[in-house]
Amino acid sequence: MRTSTWIRQHLAALRALLVLTVITGIVYPVAVLAVAQVPGLHDKAGGSLIESGGTVVGSRLLGQSFTDSGGAALVQYFQSRPSAAGDGYDPLSTSASNLGPESIVDAPDDPGLLTTVCTRSKEIGEREGVDGRRPFCTESGVGAVLSVIGPRDNRGEVTVPVQVVSVNEVCPARPFLGAYRSVRVVCAEPGADYSQGRMVPIPGDVPAGPQVPADAVTASGSGLDPHISPEYAAIQVRRIAAARGVTEAQVRDLVAVHTSSRALGFLGEPTVQVVELNLELDHRYPYSA
Template identity: 65%
Template structure:
């Protein structure tokens, strides 16, 4: 009995040692060796980008924010697309907002209210308001029209909650009360009246879910001047690239800030533009980190 028990445990121990060597030592070493082959070494080491002095300044596959300590965009740099990964482009917190096209109503902050940790209530912006706010801010930064369909001029989603009698399909036929749900009092609503009823501002903490939610398109152009990738975050929150349209929108500002010709900036955009994957997937894009690094080499910023 004892001899049989000992033999079985020794066999298990030998199997453990053999598998540990194979899967814990030899296999990782083999993979590492393959990764050092020409053409694979750079990608295996993280696609790192180095400055002229040899220091590592980033990765070709992970974006960065080019803002000051208060989060304001630095005018001498091209701006990346928004990121919801941590405080922005945090590889340890890669994530999307998980908000979809039906996210159009904000949760307004209640003055004086605090969360479970004692922090002031900041409310919760809908995806629509996030897009509207970003588009308005970028329009002001780049000197273009930042308006978008279904966005109020104030930079929030243009959405109404309409109360009144409804038909069999649940559509309000005779409005009796209308509230601009994303504009907290005492703000003036983006429109004064809807179907003959005066529009009210929203009171934080009040529930308007019983009304019919109605987005208002407004008079913004069907094709906004601010590209969509400038106002939406990628699924990972780490996307290092922007569209050529967004890069070219920023070119005049960057050229002015650095005191160089716009054509020189456009040439650098073309240099760091990559085509569609496999020739047909996706759209051409511009690597922002590499572009900004080359800008610092070619035309150092003088504050």
């Protein structure tokens, strides 16, 4: 009796295994493949590939870097947003930097998020001919952060500063601020630890709304974002037009063609598809060095 029950249970399990194998291993994949061939879905199912001259040059879903071998921006192309995926836009290493708002102090040879943003904003401002300054950044392009050292009250606030150090400006750099609460600000000695002090970011006397937009200085969560904001595209128009010998109006017209509005009219923000935009620039207004 026990043997008969054992056999029936295993036969039932075997039948369930076979049925589920057919459904999930054959029927479902075939159904998905069939749906993927429906007109309007085939391109997306195939990876939304972009072809130029009969050659696949990218995907509408994946961004690309438009830089030279040294990482410098190519003047004739719109630049994508920064990428933390591998060496940049590596689909096999998709990731974010994992740096957050508390990453304001640099480690040796490893800048924090604040300095990374400040450095990028300064470089973009110089490249695009706009004001690259932003709050909590020094003129040299590092995080404007002070370590204020001294006795503290019960809330952790320093009552009487004894020493003030610009932690992201290593000696012999000249600190961005001369004095803080009547105490002279000094540069950071290489390798010194100033974590005992209270870290105080200094906003500085700069415009509250930076001309360099946030997506120009921060990477996306995947590191593969193929889009930039219309604001980032707008500050690049002058450079592109000058490099290709066309008018800014002609370049803006192409940007408008490759700008998508909010999904359903209210979800997300308008975006510009960088890869397709750069390909059309090459097609319409070829660049010659």
